[in-house]
Amino acid sequence: MKKILFITAVLSLSFLSCRKEKEKTLELTPAGETLTYVQLDAPYYFPQAIFQSDNLLSKEGIALGRRLYYDSILSNTGKSCSSCHSQSLAFTDPISNSMPHMNLAWNSKFLWNGGVEGTLENAMDFEVNIFFNTNVSKLNNSTIYPALFKKVFGTTTISSKEIAYALAQFIRTQTSYNSKLDKYLKHEIMLSPSELSGFVIYNSEKGDCFHCHSLGLFNDDSYHNIGIDSIFSGVKLGRYNVTHNPNDIGKFKTPSLRNVELTAPYMHDGRFLTLEEVIEHYNTKVKKSSTLDPILTKPSHEFGLQLSIPQKADLLAFLKTLTDTTFIHNSELSAP
Amino acid sequence: MKLLLKIICMMLFALTSCKKDKEIIPTALDANIRLSISHSINGSNIYFDSLVYSNDAGNIYEINKLEYYISNITFFRNDTVIYKNKNIYYINAQSTNNHSILLDYVPFGTYSRITFNIGLDSMHNLDYFLPNTTENINMVWPTMMGGGYHFLKLEGHYLIAAVPSGYAVHLGNKSIVNCIINDGFVLSSNNTSLELMMNVNEWYKTPQLYNFNTDGNFTMGDSVLMNKIAANGYNAFSIKH
Numbered sequence: 001m002k003k004i005l006f007i008t009a010v011l012s013l014s015f016l017s018c019r020k021e022k023e024k025t026l027e028l029t030p031a032g033e034t035l036t037y038v039q040l041d042a043p044y045y046f047p048q049a050i051f052q053s054d055n056l057l058s059k060e061g062i063a064l065g066r067r068l069y070y071d072s073i074l075s076n077t078g079k080s081c082s083s084c085h086s087q088s089l090a091f092t093d094p095i096s097n098s099m100p101h102m103n104l105a106w107n108s109k110f111l112w113n114g115g116v117e118g119t120l121e122n123a124m125d126f127e128v129n130i131f132f133n134t135n136v137s138k139l140n141n142s143t144i145y146p147a148l149f150k151k152v153f154g155t156t157t158i159s160s161k162e163i164a165y166a167l168a169q170f171i172r173t174q175t176s177y178n179s180k181l182d183k184y185l186k187h188e189i190m191l192s193p194s195e196l197s198g199f200v201i202y203n204s205e206k207g208d209c210f211h212c213h214s215l216g217l218f219n220d221d222s223y224h225n226i227g228i229d230s231i232f233s234g235v236k237l238g239r240y241n242v243t244h245n246p247n248d249i250g251k252f253k254t255p256s257l258r259n260v261e262l263t264a265p266y267m268h269d270g271r272f273l274t275l276e277e278v279i280e281h282y283n284t285k286v287k288k289s290s291t292l293d294p295i296l297t298k299p300s301h302e303f304g305l306q307l308s309i310p311q312k313a314d315l316l317a318f319l320k321t322l323t324d325t326t327f328i329h330n331s332e333l334s335a336p
Numbered sequence: 337m338k339l340l341l342k343i344i345c346m347m348l349f350a351l352t353s354c355k356k357d358k359e360i361i362p363t364a365l366d367a368n369i370r371l372s373i374s375h376s377i378n379g380s381n382i383y384f385d386s387l388v389y390s391n392d393a394g395n396i397y398e399i400n401k402l403e404y405y406i407s408n409i410t411f412f413r414n415d416t417v418i419y420k421n422k423n424i425y426y427i428n429a430q431s432t433n434n435h436s437i438l439l440d441y442v443p444f445g446t447y448s449r450i451t452f453n454i455g456l457d458s459m460h461n462l463d464y465f466l467p468n469t470t471e472n473i474n475m476v477w478p479t480m481m482g483g484g485y486h487f488l489k490l491e492g493h494y495l496i497a498a499v500p501s502g503y504a505v506h507l508g509n510k511s512i513v514n515c516i517i518n519d520g521f522v523l524s525s526n527n528t529s530l531e532l533m534m535n536v537n538e539w540y541k542t543p544q545l546y547n548f549n550t551d552g553n554f555t556m557g558d559s560v561l562m563n564k565i566a567a568n569g570y571n572a573f574s575i576k577h
Contacts, residue, residue: 047470106470203478205557210478220474247385247400294400294491294502298554 035060035152040105043177045185045216049105052119055165057172061152063336065170068163070335073139075132081167082335088328090259091174097270099255100263102327105172107221112252112268113238114223120171124164136160176258176327184321191321197311198318207282207305207315209257211295218257218322224293225250227286228267235269249291261323275319279312366441370529371409373437374576375402375429377536384430387493387500391540393547397494397503399536402429403475404454404488409439412449419443424456426471429534446522450532454513454569455487461512481557482509488569490539494548503553505539511562513569521575531576538572539565 035058040049055061068074069081084098085091091101099112110116110123128134139145139158149155153162181199183189191199201207203215214220223239232249235241239248252268266272272281284304286296307315327333375382377389387398404427411419419442427435455461461484466472475486488507493500507513521530540546544564555561 044464044468045473047468047473108470200480203480205481205554210476214474214476215478216473221470222474288499290493290500292502294493294504297493297500297502298504 038062040172040175042106042175043182043185043216046103046177047106047216049172050108050119051105051172052121052165052168055121055168057169058152060148061166061169062173064148064152065166065168066333067144067148067336068167069170073142073145074128074134074163076135079132081127087330087333088262090176090262090324090328092263094265094270097265097268099253100259101171101174102176102256102258103217104174106217107219109221109223109253113235113242114253115242120168121164124167124171125160127167128160128164134160134163136163139163174327174333176324178326179258179324180321181318182324192317194314194317195321196318198314198316199321201307201311201315202318206311207307208295209315212254212293213257219254221254223248223251223253225252225289225291226282227288227292227296228271228281230287230289232289238268247291250289251291257319258322259324259327261320262328275316276312279307279315283307283312365444367444367523367525367528369439369442369523371437371439372529372531373406373427373435373573374531374533375536376533379535382429382536385492387495389536391537391546393540393545393549395494395540395548397548398492399429399490400493401489401491402536403427403471403486404490405456405475405485406437407453407456407460409437409452410450411442411447412451413445413447418445418447424460424466426466426469426475428471442523444524446520448518448520450515450517450519450521450575452515452573454515454566454572455507455511456485457512458510461485461508477508484508487512488565490536494553496549501553503548504556505565506554506556507562507566508556509559509562511559511566513566513572515573516570517573517575519575521577532573533576534573536572539568541568542571543567 072080084093084096116123116126202209239251407424409421463483490505
């Protein structure tokens with residue numbers, strides 16, 4: 001018995017020595033405050049999360065970011081982040097057609113045309129300084145925020161930087177990976193025959209969705225022209241409006257397909273109201289242009305995917321397995 | 337005594353289970369060699385998204401994307417393996433920061449041949465074998481198509497009757513590319529770098545001419561086309577002297 005216990009202990013040591021530390025740790029800020037640092041979990045099929053080394057996730061920082069996210073104090077119009085990012089719709093909004101706030105910890109490109117690239121701190125700096133044009137003095141004069149910011153960042157004067165950092169912390173926790181498909185990939189449940197058929201279509205040359213909507217995040221953190229237009233002007237120029245590179249005309253950031261059932265309307269301008277319309281676009285309506293993604297113009301796809309009606313239904317059924325109800329009901333992400 | 341031996345064996349296993357394989361023992365005559373890779377079309381630098389290049393089949397084409405893995409880099413002296421690197425390196429020809437590979441502890445001397453693979457051998461071409469970088473995740477080859485990773489993504493447009501159409505040369509599954517460069521080079525204290533150059537047109541040239549119009553402009557899932565491209569890749573690289 002002793003022998004077994006000892007051998008088990010040695011084997012456990014070898015196993016643990018390769019594992020990542022996941023426990024929370026307590027550390028002091030420069031101001032001497034105690035913070036509880038937390039680690040972001042993710043399934044094996046997610047890429048590495050992107051962090052900024054001077055903004056480690058802490059329980060207190062996340063709570064501050066969450067409070068700010070739901071507070072109209074950030075804007076001069078009575079709006080908060082949550083005005084355009086509703087949890088029940090996977091943190092998006094059908095009116096503004098804003099991109100969902102979901103798994104952004106694994107993205108380095110933000111907004112439909114990639115107007116901001118880098119870390120979430122860069123994206124939130126844009127939101128605070130440009131989009132909201134936040135009046136920082138309102139936060140400095142509030143009865144709540146100075147103490148919270150001092151606790152997290154050790155600062156006595158709140159600036160837009162700390163606001164952006166706190167928002168970035170909260171948004172990093174808006175994680176979605178508990179959909180029906182995730183449970184299937186963890187061998188917890190089975191998919192229906194129709195969903196499985198859709199999964200095969202998605203992940204084979206038949207549907208060829210996987211090249212841009214890579215399994216995991218269901219995007220590729222990149223830009224593509226998917227043939228919804230062949231004549232470009234104004235906002236339709238997409239990525240070109242940021243880079244002024246003619247090769248970027250008509251390209252937009254690949255949106256994640258996670259929770260896609262909830263994030264209508266679709267495309268950068270919300271032109272498609274239903275997923276059926278989106279599938280039909282790829283099936284029969286791709287428009288040619290010089291920057292159209294090569295994946296979409298190969299001869300066998302020049303006239304679309306040519307999916308049958310049952311195949312389209314299967315693909316739709318599969319897309320709906322990406323809905324994560326725990327995400328949209330997660331009380332830790334709701335208004336505090 | 338038996339128990340003690342067993343425990344020692346297990347502890348050795350525990351210690352080595354997290355270590356990288358390292359077969360090469362460094363000596364005073366070894367050096368870290370900088371292997372850089374450049375990409376060309378018949379000797380000219382590649383300008384991405386420029387529809388001006390032509391291959392031996394007469395296709396006028398451009399390149400939008402060129403990504404691949406290089407692995408099993410091996411240096412020969414006559415027919416003897418002197419150095420073998422077991423790492424797998426991701427290369428994105430459009431990125432400027434990863435065309436350079438540091439090879440550890442390469443013995444100095446005169447070499448006669450380099451071999452390597454474009455892609456991952458069957459021991460390593462497994463689902464999620466590589467670290468989960470965004471690049472590796474985007475190179476995943478769907479499990480239901482064989483699993484593992486794309487070995488090569490070479491994409492762009494070419495002209496059909498003066499109208500641009502897409503092409504996507506993707507390799508994966510069993511279509512690993514065995515590259516051989518029979519060309520001598522010397523590594524010494526005065527020469528610790530080596531530059532390889534890919535000529536993209538070689539993928540379409542020998543031993544079998546490849547034509548987007550007649551062979552096909554999309555290879556993924558078609559083992560005949562993938563094997564043809566993979567076979568052509570044997571001499572896609574050369575040493576830049």
